[in-house]
Amino acid sequence: MAANKILIKGGLVYDHDGDVHKPVAADILIEGDAIVSVGPSLPAQRTQGAEVIDARDHLVIPGLINAHYHSHDTLCRGMFEEMPLEFWLLYTLPMGAFRSKQELRLRTLVGALEAMRCGITTLQDMLGLIPLTEDNVDIVLDAYAEIGERVVFSPMVFDIPAIAMIRHADALPPDSQEMLGTKALGAREQIDFLDRQIKRRPAAGTAHWASAPFAPQRCTPELLEMCADIAERRDLPVYTHVYETRGQAVMARELYASHGGSFIKYLDQCGLLNRRLNIAHSVWLSREEMDLMAAADAGAVLNHNSNLKLKSGIAPILDMREAGMRVGLGCDNCSGSDVQNMFQSMKAYCTLAAVSDPMPGPPLAHEALRNATLGSARSALLDDRLGAIKPGYKADLVLLDMKDTAYLPYNSAARQLVYTETGRAIDTVIIDGRIVIKDRIVKTIDEAALRAEVTDLMKHFVPEYEAMVKARAVALPYLMEAHKRVWATPLKMQRFLARTRYGDG
Ligand SMILES: [Zn+2]
Numbered sequence: 350m351a352a353n354k355i356l357i358k359g360g361l362v363y364d365h366d367g368d369v370h371k372p373v374a375a376d377i378l379i380e381g382d383a384i385v386s387v388g389p390s391l392p393a394q395r396t397q398g399a400e401v402i403d404a405r406d407h408l409v410i411p412g413l414i415n416a417h418y419h420s421h422d423t424l425c426r427g428m429f430e431e432m433p434l435e436f437w438l439l440y441t442l443p444m445g446a447f448r449s450k451q452e453l454r455l456r457t458l459v460g461a462l463e464a465m466r467c468g469i470t471t472l473q474d475m476l477g478l479i480p481l482t483e484d485n486v487d488i489v490l491d492a493y494a495e496i497g498e499r500v501v502f503s504p505m506v507f508d509i510p511a512i513a514m515i516r517h518a519d520a521l522p523p524d525s526q527e528m529l530g531t532k533a534l535g536a537r538e539q540i541d542f543l544d545r546q547i548k549r550r551p552a553a554g555t556a557h558w559a560s561a562p563f564a565p566q567r568c569t570p571e572l573l574e575m576c577a578d579i580a581e582r583r584d585l586p587v588y589t590h591v592y593e594t595r596g597q598a599v600m601a602r603e604l605y606a607s608h609g610g611s612f613i614k615y616l617d618q619c620g621l622l623n624r625r626l627n628i629a630h631s632v633w634l635s636r637e638e639m640d641l642m643a644a645a646d647a648g649a650v651l652n653h654n655s656n657l658k659l660k661s662g663i664a665p666i667l668d669m670r671e672a673g674m675r676v677g678l679g680c681d682n683c684s685g686s687d688v689q690n691m692f693q694s695m696k697a698y699c700t701l702a703a704v705s706d707p708m709p710g711p712p713l714a715h716e717a718l719r720n721a722t723l724g725s726a727r728s729a730l731l732d733d734r735l736g737a738i739k740p741g742y743k744a745d746l747v748l749l750d751m752k753d754t755a756y757l758p759y760n761s762a763a764r765q766l767v768y769t770e771t772g773r774a775i776d777t778v779i780i781d782g783r784i785v786i787k788d789r790i791v792k793t794i795d796e797a798a799l800r801a802e803v804t805d806l807m808k809h810f811v812p813e814y815e816a817m818v819k820a821r822a823v824a825l826p827y828l829m830e831a832h833k834r835v836w837a838t839p840l841k842m843q844r845f846l847a848r849t850r851y852g853d854g
Pocket residue numbers: 417418419475590629681682
């Protein structure tokens with residue numbers, strides 16, 4: 350059987366290397382999962398038999414790629430406010446662990462649905478999959494395949510228990526310690542599991558794999574070395590959390606003094622500082638570390654809105670740019686930012702750079718768009734097939750209706766996509782050559798049925814959440830004490846603005 354053909358006719362096709370303000374009208378021919386032609390008028394014999402999408406009055410952009418996301422807490426959207434990261438972590442991870450198969454499936458679909466409606470065609474799901482079982486892997490990957498969202502999937506691994514992150518937690522009663530997490534699986538067991546899953550369900554179609562050590566402070570050198578090894582053997586990208594908060598920078602100085610007080614040097618020693626590595630957040634990365642990252646072709650995935658809401662600070666965008674580090678963009682958790690919206694991520698990338706330096710200059714909107722597509726694709730080692738509209742690239746495309754007020758009047762595609770668009774104009778989304786949203790209707794799943802199932806599920810979820818918050822309150826004084834100590838410890842960098850008490854003025 351011949352591959353299915355789709356012809357997207359007459360849209361303004363965004364080209365990173367062309368006129369980013371006024372893209373030219375072109376036709377796009379898709380065969381199977383790939384773009385085969387892009388041009389002003391394709392010969393009739395090539396397009397014969399194709400399903401035609403009339404894209405006049407539309408902008409066609411490459412699918413956006415969210416390079417940092419976790420599906421384990423999509424049901425916690427809107428549940429948290431005012432807490433800094435360390436406090437929020439106390440609640441968000443447990444609500445993702447040991448859940449029913451139904452819940453696992455629903456939460457995966459909820460996050461993917463929101464993403465695709467907002468033009469995100471690929472999610473890097475760094476999943477806290479607890480317990481790590483084949484069944485659970487199948488449920489998650491099958492849910493992504495069902496809805497049609499592309500995923501770079503990486504169950505997080507760690508072998509240092511959560512309790513180790515809370516100072517003086519040994520003063521807590523043993524049952525409270527246990528509740529906070531005194532156990533972790535062995536390094537070898539986790540890596541062997543990942544190895545078996547990749548062998549069992551090799552990357553194909555819209556499913557891709559990554560290696561994801563939770564964070565350097567949650568992993569022994571043995572585990573990090575095994576993560577580097579499996580990445581090399583299986584040609585995987587590596588994602589980890591580094592320097593999200595000031596507390597983590599203080600921890601690096603104190604606990605990793607033998608590595609120059611640097612998580613980056615620690616990762617380097619474990620074989621991870623290379624072109625495969627991506628560090629999420631990088632808010633408290635030093636300039637010296639940026640240079641090391643750039644020299645190794647390692648990259649950052651920036652999640653500004655999560656960093657702002659969780660009181661982590663502002664990542665040093667302009668310094669990273671100056672160091673020549675590669676950058677991808679993400680949205681992070683559904684209960685941390687609390688939205689999967691790369692238009693917000695792109696805008697924050699530009700505006701937060703603007704409060705770092707008053708001089709005229711970049712970053713510009715088209716750079717934010719490049720980071721949210723090709724930059725994020727590069728983080729997954731997929732930039733040879735994702736992130737641009739070119740023959741040979743996967744057919745992951747988003748159509749925006751320019752009759753939306755965001756384009757009234759229409760002056761610049763790049764600037765209006767980054768500064769004006771909210772996701773509202775998206776009416777059609779194609780992933781891997783499959784039309785997943787057409788005229789704003791999701792074609793792959795029954796959205797109303799999903800809504801009903803989730804509403805029903807929340808009747809149990811909410812009381813469980815409330816009980817968990819109550820039980821975990823025991824840890825709050827310890828967290829507060831550690832938090833104050835972090836802020837009393839001098840550190841030669843500043844990632845907050847406009848508050849004299851914390852270092853300004
Ligand atoms: Zn994260």
